[in-house]
Amino acid sequence: MPAFNQLNTYLYLAVILFCLGLYGVLSRRNLIAVLISVELMLNAASINFMAFNRFLAPHPAVGQIAALFIMAVAAAEAAIALSIIVALYRKLKSINIEQANELRG
Amino acid sequence: MSVLQFGVELYYLVMALVLFFLTLRREPKAAADHRLAFTLSALGLVVALLCLTQQGELFFRSYRVDLFSQIFKLALALGLFLVLAISRSLPSIAERNHAEFYLFLTTCTIGMMMLVSSVELLTIYVSLELSSYSLYILVPLRRGDDIDVEAGIKYLFFGAVSSCFMLFGLSYIFGATHSTYLTDILARMPELVASPIGVVGLILAMAGFFFKLSIFPFHFWAPDVYQGGAHQVVTFIATASKAAAVALLIRLAVLGAQYGYHFTQILVFLSIISMTLGNLVAIIQKDFKRMLAYSSIAHAGYVLIGVLTLQETGLASSIYYALAYLVMNFTVFMVLTQVAQDGRDLKIAELAGLYHRSPLLSMSLILGIFALAGVPPSIGFTGKLFLFTSAMNQGYFWLVLIGAVNGTLSLYFYLRVVYAAYFVEAKLPPIQLSPPMRALNYALCATILYFGVAPNSIMELARAAVRAVL
Structure with a gap:
């Protein structure tokens, strides 16, 4: 299949994934769902790195290392986000973002 | 490679390790922990000063130690030191979390120190995330x-x-230039700016730093975080983390120095919106920290003026302004933590009668506020003067005009604070200051005035730093 061996296919895939993630962040009210959407956006960046690495980069390892780093950092981010979500749940008994709206002005 | 080149970061890593062991204790010893953390941060300041003239490249050229990075590391060390100086009593944080508060402040400092030295995209990303x-x-x-x-x-x-x-x-920049090193990217800059993917990449890549610096359209967090966070934490966010973001913004903006016409247009646009929005919304704020948050959005706009000139003088003025902002904003926050000693949020009206409650604090407040508003002879005025002159020399007349109008607008809400502190009477008990706190007050006031009148030493240092980057 020639489409699977072209850079553009993967770039489009990444853009679609990124936009889906952004849409999720903006539209979902559940904090866990927002977190998942953020992960989607990060993975879109990973796909970009891998695609550029596979088709263009002279040095074949850089993009792969970037993808590995992104995974590790995303894991740390998920840990922090989940712990704050748990803290929020203890106080509000809800993980709906609409409940957290005391700060205004 | 000598150890000293990585000395500051190594020192703070060891400090973080020591503080980590403090967090493991069953019974918290708040006073002892604070003494230890404070002493360590004072030592760190000395280490940063000793390493000021270090130069070199580390870790496969992904980490550059030069005057530029070392000045900012010194500023960050100073920021941590000052914040720990005002956190002897931490009423708004539970006692068993005090050690963690010190630990995470230190790791954040390490992250920002690595950030100002990184010259490789992945390193920038990882250190930015460490501090965030x-x-x-x-x-x-x-x-x-x-x-x-x-x-x-x-x-x-x-x-x-x-x-x-x-x-x-960053992934698009990598795709357009096939490299993650800033030096290689600089060499391929013409292709990068010519290709749409490169321009989109550059603009998106700036987003991370705009967030840190709370520049429009990534400013929404600032008011809520300023109001919701503990005073000492917010002080750190408002001072040290701004300085680090300016540093990295300068490093990235230098990339576009020769080619970036469109790039500058975008920065002009963002700078104007940030200034105007920050100053206008600050006028209606009643909560002191919220007002300071909007003022920080406006100040980010001012700093951008210097960055977008992409010239030695302009970038040096940005560095000067970032350092000045660290001092003057800290002064205001210090007064805030001292007035609200039980850690509650402070309305501007609650500053009433400060002049009678503590003349020294009210003097620090008036100097800090005047410096933020840009009244001579404070560092804030000198910094703004440098910024506006450098932009004027580059022909940004309208930008400077809007900046000046904004400066006048901002006087209104800054003077409201002064009015409350000096001209409104209130029957409240006087505020007791410990001798070290008095000394800190005098030192800050002296710094604001002295470097406002005689800015040359700092400005020369900033110019030398910019030459190391350009």
Whole structure:
């Protein structure tokens, strides 16, 4: 299949994934769902790195290392986000973002 | 490679390790912990000073130690030192979390120190996230009402989304230039700016730093986080982390120095919106920290003026202004923590009668506020003068005009604070200051005035730093 061996296919895939993630962040009210959407956006960046690495980069390892780093950092981010979500749940008994709206002005 | 080149970061790593062991204790010893953390941060300041003239490249050229990075490391060390100086009593954070507060402040400092030295995209990303994640944890540490966790959640998700934007942009830059090193990217800059993917990449990549610096359109977190976080944490966010963001913005903006016409247009646009929006919304604020948050959005706009000139003088004025902002903003926050000693949020009206309650604090407040507003002869005025002159020399007449109008606008809400402190009477007990706190007050006042009148030494240092980068 020639489409699977072209850079553009993967770039489009990444853009679609990124936009889906952004849409999720903006539209979902559940904090866990927002977190998942953020992960989607990060993975879109990973796909970009891998695609550029596979088709263009002279040095074949850089993009792969970037993808590995992104995974590790995303894991740390998920840990922090989940712990704050748990803290929020203890106080509000809800993980709906609409409940957290005391700060205004 | 000598160890000294990585000396500052190594020192703070060891400090973080020591503080980590403090967090493991069953029974918290708040006073002893603070003494230890404070002493360590004072030593760190000395180490940063000793390493000021280090030069070299580390870790496969991904980490550059030069005058530019070392000045900012010194500023960051100073920021940490000052914040620990005002956190002897931490009423808004539970006692068993004090050690963690020190630990995460230190890891955040390490992250920002690595940030100002990184010259490789992945290193920039990892160190930026190290500093951000520490702050994400620090903001919800405040005890009491629910607003702290809400502020923490908002900060985390705004931060996560903007770092996604940045990462996506970095991946495009990597794609357009096939390299992650800033020096290689600089060499391929003409192709990068010519290709749409490169321009999109550059703009997206800026998002991460705009978030840190709270520049429009990534400013939404600032007011909520400022209001919801503990005073000391917010002080750190408002001073040290701004300085680090300016440093990296300068490093990246230099990339576009020769080619970036469109790039500058975007920065002009963002600078104008940030200034105007920050100053206008600050006028209607009643909460002191919220007002300071909007003022920080406006100040980010001022700093951008210097960055977008992309010239030695302009960038040097940005460095000067970032350092000045660190001092003057800290002064105001110091007064805030001293007036609200029980850690509650302060309305501007609650500053009433400060002149009678503590003349020294009210003097620091008036100097800090005047410096923020840009009244001579403070560092704030000198900094703004440098920024506006450098932009004027580059022909940005309208930008300077809007900046000056904004400066006048901002006088209104800054003077409201002074009015409350000096001209409104209130029957409240006087505020007691410990002798070290008095000394800190005098030192800050002296710094604001002295470097406002005689800015040349700092300006020369800033110019030398910029030459190391350009």
